[in-house]
Amino acid sequence: MKILVINGVNLNFLGKREKSLYGDKTLDDIINNIKIKAQKYNYEILDFQSNIEGEIVNRIQQAYFEDINYIIFNPGAFTHYSIAIRDALLSVKIPTIEVHMTNVYKREEFRHISVISDIVIGKLTGFGDIGYLMAIEYIKEKEESIDGVY
Numbered sequence: 001m002k003i004l005v006i007n008g009v010n011l012n013f014l015g016k017r018e019k020s021l022y023g024d025k026t027l028d029d030i031i032n033n034i035k036i037k038a039q040k041y042n043y044e045i046l047d048f049q050s051n052i053e054g055e056i057v058n059r060i061q062q063a064y065f066e067d068i069n070y071i072i073f074n075p076g077a078f079t080h081y082s083i084a085i086r087d088a089l090l091s092v093k094i095p096t097i098e099v100h101m102t103n104v105y106k107r108e109e110f111r112h113i114s115v116i117s118d119i120v121i122g123k124l125t126g127f128g129d130i131g132y133l134m135a136i137e138y139i140k141e142k143e144e145s146i147d148g149v150y
Contacts, residue, residue, distance in 0.1 A: 001042070003139065004068045004094075005034055005132065007049040008056060008076035030129045034072075037136045053082055060088040071096040072135045079104075079114045086115045097135040100125040 007027060010017065015026035031047045038045045046068070048059045056078065063071060071094050078085055079100070089096055096116070103126030104111040117123050122138060124131040 001070075001139070001143065002044045002046065002066065002068050003038065003070045003072060003136070004059075004063050004066075005031065005045060005047045006056060006059060006071060006073045006075075007047070008074060008078045009051045009053075010076050011074060012049050012051065025129055030132060033129065034132050034136065037133050041136070041140050043136070043139070053078060053084055056082075057084050057088040060085070060092055060094075063094055064092040068094055070094065070139050072099055072132060073097065073116075073120075074099045074101070074132075075116065079116065080111065081115060083115060086119065089116060090119055096120045097138065098123040098125075099131045099135055101128050101131060102126060 011027055014030065015024050027049060031045075034047075035045045046066075048056075050056050050059070056075075060071070071089075073089075073096050075082065075085060075098070079098075096119075098114065098116055098120045100123075104114075105125070114123070122135075124134050127134060
């Protein structure tokens with residue numbers, strides 16, 4: 001099982017920015033915790049972060065050729081407007097879980113909009129870095145269920 005974890009704009013600044021919202025863990029800390037969790041299930045984790053929309057589109061398309069089984073994706077601010085990222089996800093047809101560390105519905109109204117929520121298999125918002133681990137658990141449960149149905 002190969003899972004690609006993609007983090008978008010400004011997430012490279014985790015641990016430095018708005019600690020009251022995002023905590024003090026760095027992106028490296030979070031990725032390491034994801035890898036530890038995934039290792040329990042023999043899942044391979046590939047990770048990618050970029051502040052550049054086109055690089056994220058390229059990485060999503062590359063995933064198609066790498067036989068990635070799932071994408072766990074925190075688009076950051078790209079969530080609200082990137083039709084290019086949405087189209088890339090639609091084109092590769094890789095099951096994707098959207099993750100946001102903060103509860104976007106308790107923040108500014110513009111953050112309530114996601115241009116990918118209707119095309120992902122699920123969305124986790126407001127659980128901090130644990131949301132990524134919850135996504136791994138979801139994948140495990142889905143893969144172990146009969147025909148992927150609960």
